[in-house]
Amino acid sequence: MTTLLLFTDLDGTLLDHHSYDFQPAEAALRSLKTFGIPCIINTSKTFVELISLRQALEHQDPFIVENGSAVYIPKHLALRSDDALEDCGDFWRKSFGPHRDQLIALTNDKQNSFQFTRFSDMTCQELMSITGLNEENATQAMQRDFSEPMLWVDSDSALNVLRAELAPFDVQIQKGGRFAHLMGKECDKAHAMMWLKGLYQKQSNSNSNIHTIALGDGENDIGMLRQADVPVVIRSPAHTPPKVPNRSDAWLTESCGPEGWAQAVNVWLKQHGFVDKNNT
Structure with a gap:
């Protein structure tokens, strides 16, 4: 058996990178539900x-x-x-992982050496301008519990230096499609x-x-x-x-985003013998 x-990731994957739309993937999502x-x-x-x-x-x-x-x-x-x-x-x-407050405290003095802006340094309007999110979604994105995203504008080598400085505190940095994310070492x-x-x-x-x-x-x-x-x-x-x-x-x-997502999911389902006749 x-x-x-x-x-699945969301931004740039199931959701369109620019519009956050998932309509091209809806039929494939229904197929997953159909087959449990x-x-x-x-x-x-x-x-x-x-x-x-x-x-x-x-x-x-x-x-x-x-x-x-x-x-x-x-x-x-x-x-x-x-x-x-x-x-x-x-x-x-x-x-x-550790709570967000600990991550903020560890990086309070790092902005003197590196070029980045944390979510906690931004206003809602600034985040809206960077991401294209509306006010409600930007407010939700700022309500974090275990991680702190940074808009990283420094070099990749500088990012690696900061990684090394934070490693003794069991904190890591993962770079996503739009932001670099501070989080606990076990958060992955x-x-x-x-x-x-x-x-x-x-x-x-x-x-x-x-x-x-x-x-x-x-x-x-x-x-x-x-x-x-x-x-x-x-x-x-x-x-x-x-x-x-x-x-x-x-x-x-x-294809990019949800269109590519749907294509891959449909191929995977067919490989396992699942064909949804309603997914056209």
Whole structure:
């Protein structure tokens, strides 16, 4: 028996890089629901952002926020963990990193040596101007719990220097499609993905084969892509596709964003014998 799991980034992947639209992927999303295949969001976005977006997507599966900082499991699912989970209303939460306040404190004196602007340094209007988000969505994006995004305008070599300075404090920096993200050392999309995969393994049985596909477009998706059985790099209109080390089998979509996402998902479903006649 094989259980299929899909893990996906949002911005520039399931959502269009510029407009945040997901319409080209709607039919493929319906196919996943038809066949009972979990579509697990694995994003740099916040819990608050995901609540409203999940309603638009009609999403009922677990989701991972702030680049692997925490996993939220809807209570209606039969997923159980031996780890202690936090009660967050309709969800159980497993967190992996320090609170945002600690990350801000560690970088308060770094702006004298490096060129960057943190979310905590920006006004809502400034973030709206940078991202194109409306006021409501920009406000939600600023409500973070475990990570601190930075608009990095310095060099890549300078970013590596800052990484080295923060490493003794168990803090890392992951570069996404638009921002560099400060977070705890244990916060990682791949780590959160594998933890959640383990829960699905327990839910089925030890003999079940868990087969995963992961889709992403940024540097912060590389770890997730490397751990997946099928890694899919979504082509971006804004940057060159990230390389997935030691994975010569990685897919690269022809189309960008949600159109490329849908094409890859449909190919993957057909490979496993799933053909949705309503997905045209």
